[in-house]
Each structure stands twice: as C-alpha cells, then as structure tokens.
Amino acid sequence: MRRIAHVIQLGLLLSAVVPILSCAKVLPTSAAASQPNIILIFTDDQGYQDVGCFGSPDIRTPRIDAMAAEGMKLTSFYAQPVCGPSRAALMTGCYPMRVAERGNTKQVHPILHSDEITVAEVLKTKGYTTACFGKWDLAKHSQGQFFADLLPTRQGFDYFYGTPTSNDQRVDLYRNEELIEPNTDMATLTRRYTDEAIHFIKKSTVNRDTDQPFFVYIPHTMPHTRLDASEEFKGNSKRGLYGDVIEEIDFNVGRLIDTVNELGIAENTYIVFTSDNGPWLIKNKDFADGHLRGDHGGSAGPLRSGKVSTFEGGVRVPCIAWAPGRVPAGATCDSIASTLDVLPTLAALAGADVPKDRVIDGEDIRHLLHGEFEETDPDKAFFYYLRVHLQAVRQGKWKLHLPRSKEPVGAAPFGKNLHIAPADRIGFDRPFLVDLESDLGETENVADQHPDVVRRLLALTESMREDLGDFDRVGKNMRFFDLTGARPMKPPVPGDS
Numbered sequence: 001m002r003r004i005a006h007v008i009q010l011g012l013l014l015s016a017v018v019p020i021l022s023c024a025k026v027l028p029t030s031a032a033a034s035q036p037n038i039i040l041i042f043t044d045d046q047g048y049q050d051v052g053c054f055g056s057p058d059i060r061t062p063r064i065d066a067m068a069a070e071g072m073k074l075t076s077f078y079a080q081p082v083c084g085p086s087r088a089a090l091m092t093g094c095y096p097m098r099v100a101e102r103g104n105t106k107q108v109h110p111i112l113h114s115d116e117i118t119v120a121e122v123l124k125t126k127g128y129t130t131a132c133f134g135k136w137d138l139a140k141h142s143q144g145q146f147f148a149d150l151l152p153t154r155q156g157f158d159y160f161y162g163t164p165t166s167n168d169q170r171v172d173l174y175r176n177e178e179l180i181e182p183n184t185d186m187a188t189l190t191r192r193y194t195d196e197a198i199h200f201i202k203k204s205t206v207n208r209d210t211d212q213p214f215f216v217y218i219p220h221t222m223p224h225t226r227l228d229a230s231e232e233f234k235g236n237s238k239r240g241l242y243g244d245v246i247e248e249i250d251f252n253v254g255r256l257i258d259t260v261n262e263l264g265i266a267e268n269t270y271i272v273f274t275s276d277n278g279p280w281l282i283k284n285k286d287f288a289d290g291h292l293r294g295d296h297g298g299s300a301g302p303l304r305s306g307k308v309s310t311f312e313g314g315v316r317v318p319c320i321a322w323a324p325g326r327v328p329a330g331a332t333c334d335s336i337a338s339t340l341d342v343l344p345t346l347a348a349l350a351g352a353d354v355p356k357d358r359v360i361d362g363e364d365i366r367h368l369l370h371g372e373f374e375e376t377d378p379d380k381a382f383f384y385y386l387r388v389h390l391q392a393v394r395q396g397k398w399k400l401h402l403p404r405s406k407e408p409v410g411a412a413p414f415g416k417n418l419h420i421a422p423a424d425r426i427g428f429d430r431p432f433l434v435d436l437e438s439d440l441g442e443t444e445n446v447a448d449q450h451p452d453v454v455r456r457l458l459a460l461t462e463s464m465r466e467d468l469g470d471f472d473r474v475g476k477n478m479r480f481f482d483l484t485g486a487r488p489m490k491p492p493v494p495g496d497s
Helices: 029-033 062-071 081-093 119-124 188-204 238-262 339-350 451-467
Strands: 036-044 071-072 129-135 159-163 173-175 178-181 216-221 270-274 317-320 330-331 379-387 390-397 398-402 432-435
Touching: 029 330, 036 188, 036 339, 062 317, 081 119, 081 270, 081 339, 119 129, 119 216, 119 339, 119 432, 129 188, 129 390, 159 188, 188 216, 188 238, 270 339, 270 398, 330 398, 379 451, 432 451
Parallel strands: 036 216, 036 270, 071 330, 129 159, 129 216
Antiparallel strands: 071 317, 159 173, 173 178, 270 317, 379 390, 390 398, 398 432
C-alpha cells in the first residue's frame, strides 16, 4: 500500500468571518484565484442503500440522485465503523488507531490531540477560509463535558456553528465557542446548518475579485438518533421518520448546489457527499436492515451487517462527488477509496502540502475523481479496525477476515457486540477470504481455493501490525504526543489493565 507523507508549514490566517487564535500573512489574491472551493457533506449513520441512486426502494432523494447524474458515484468508498473514529480519519487522513489523543489513551471516540493536523489547517496554508456546520465529536463524546480548547475553532476552522457531539439525548448549539441555544429543537438542525452554510458561502463570494477560496464542512447531526425532521418533511416518506430525515437532508443538499450555481461558482467548486459509517441496526426491529416505517436505523442494502461492524455494511458508505467540467458526469468508480483520502486529495486540489513529519494513511485520489481510472493503484489496500483490533483487509476484489474470537478483546467495549444482528456476532477460527465481486454479502469462504491470495493478504496485515499496531502491540508509527516515559507495549485503552 502506498503511503503519502508530505510537509506542512502551519500558519493560521486572519479570517474576515471571526477572530481566530493566531495569524500569518494572507496569500496574494492571484494565488487563491485558481483554487477550488470545497463543500464536504458528512451525514451520520446513513446506510449504503439510503440514497435513491444507491438503490433505496422507498426513500426519495432526487437532488442527491441528480448530483450523481451530474457527477460520480464511488461505490467502494470506506469510512470507519463508529462515528468518532470516522471523524478522526476524515480530519487527519489517518487511521484512528494512528492519531494521537489527549492523555495518550485510545478512546471509543477519539479526543483529537491539538498537535494533530486537520484538513482545515492544511487548507488554511493556502489562504482558504474554513467553516464547520454540525457535529464535531473530536473534543470528547459529551454535550456538556468536552474540551473547549479542542473545538473546531482551535483545529483550523475560522467559524463553527454546531454541536460538540452526538444527539443521543440532546443537542446544545454553539456559535464558535459560545453556547447560544441549550437543548435545541432537533427538528430544525438540518435546515439551520444549511442556512448558516449558505450564508457563509455567499459572504465568502460577495467580491469575486478579492475573495478567498472556501472550505465548508457540514457534518450533519442526522440521521443519528434521536431522529427528527421539520414539519415540512415529517410524515411524507414511505420509510417513516427515518425516511423523512433523509429526504430533508436531500432537499438541503439541493439548496447548496442551487446556491453554488446561482453564485456562478460551480465551475470552481467541488462538492462531496458521504456518510460516517453504516446503518445503526440496533434501531431497527430484530436488527434487520432498515425497511419498516418504524425503523429508526438505515439500510446497507446488499452489504452484510451495519454500524460497529467490520463487515462491509459497517464501513462501506455512499459517496458522490460533483464538480462540473472536472468530475465526469454519470460516472461510477468502484476502486477502493476512503475518508482517509480526503485530506491528501483536498490538499492536492488546493496546491497545499500535507505533513511529512508523520505517516498519513490516505492518498491523493484526484485521478479517480477526474475519471482517470487507469491510474488506479492495484495494490492499494484498506484495513478494517474495530476499536484497536485489526479484523480484516481488502485489496482489489479480495477481502480477508482474520481469525478472531467471537468476543475479541481488542474490540472492547464492542467485544460482545450488541449493536449488530446475532448472526453477525461471530468469530473465525481460520482466515475467511471473500471475493467481493461475486459475494458482496460475505457469505462464502474461498480461502482454500486461493491460498496464494491468503498468504499475500496475511503478509499485508502483518506489515500493518508492525507499522500501526493491533490489540496486543503498539506499532512503530502509532503517535503519542504526551508521553514522558517509555512507549506503551499495547494500545492504552481506558479501563484496560
């Protein structure tokens, strides 16, 4: 697997939107003029099939479907199995196992160390103005007891309008670092995040001669539960409240595209839509793939299992890229790509460097976005971690599940995994090889027919264990920024003796 490691010279730029913590000289206008604007939409717990163009039979998503018709579907696009780790991967271009956390522990939801470098910080070196609208979840998984010095405004974003973490019980709404609305009405969030994003985009493009390029990150609260939708959408979907929520997200994706078109900046804007992990099956009757009106979790369609699983349904997510004149219309890409690739790809589009003082797991996938599929790296691999446990690897059409216990220690607290269907709470007593081209549901072990493939993939996983680590070892490139003594021998998981 190719690794990318480049340098970054950090210097936060003075923003016209809000004051920020430190500043450096703003780049000349001419340097920013050719750089694309970027809008990244990141939904929460939306399953692989919860979009019309990915096969949903009962959820209407005409605007996202049109986005795909005018752009590209990426059908082998991966996130992480749980929401916090997925955000850490997206922001840093690294497997969550690799990133440093405050206190040197490996939390279920990473508490991102301030010395980690986010995609927003990378883009700011090239004059981008940056904003985050929605769920952060990298300053501690709590609405009330988070680290304020790790909010987006301290991690490269000029402006933040959103909430510290998930909406399990409530949502407290913040503007920058100020609480503006405790226990807000969740039914209003999808629209309000979009309203704020549109206002920011318009303000950023008011003067076309002097404007900076912008990076707008919209990590929606929905459809993570508790679900809610505005009155305009509630009760309209054949799929109940869950469908209402997705259809409202779709409408607001359309508003963003309309804004970009109305402002005349479509020719210099990339929009990417994806999800943070697979569907939350525990919110469905009998852990089934979401299809009943009363189900509050989504659907992975042909993929096995869902959120908190390293089966495909837990980590393969819908992804659509839109950029008229650059992303070919109506294209489908089935090459391996992931949220790890976002940071290096956006950096390349902006002409920015990415860190070379540390390992970055993602790679620049502009060739895929621009339809140059012949440039695909056939050796690219994706590694499936659940918590600190390496469970599988994919290369090409082959996916190898590693031998593991039914209740693996390194997956705690998901060792006894009550989030997925009982049929998927299984272990493997020997390597389980799947041909994803013929067996997308991961039902048949073909290891005996392809011993050479098994050997190759086992060698890949052993190399990754040495580099990054596993439940029983710390890899040489796992990062700990606060160590005062020796490196730990195994990943420091809270409560683990």
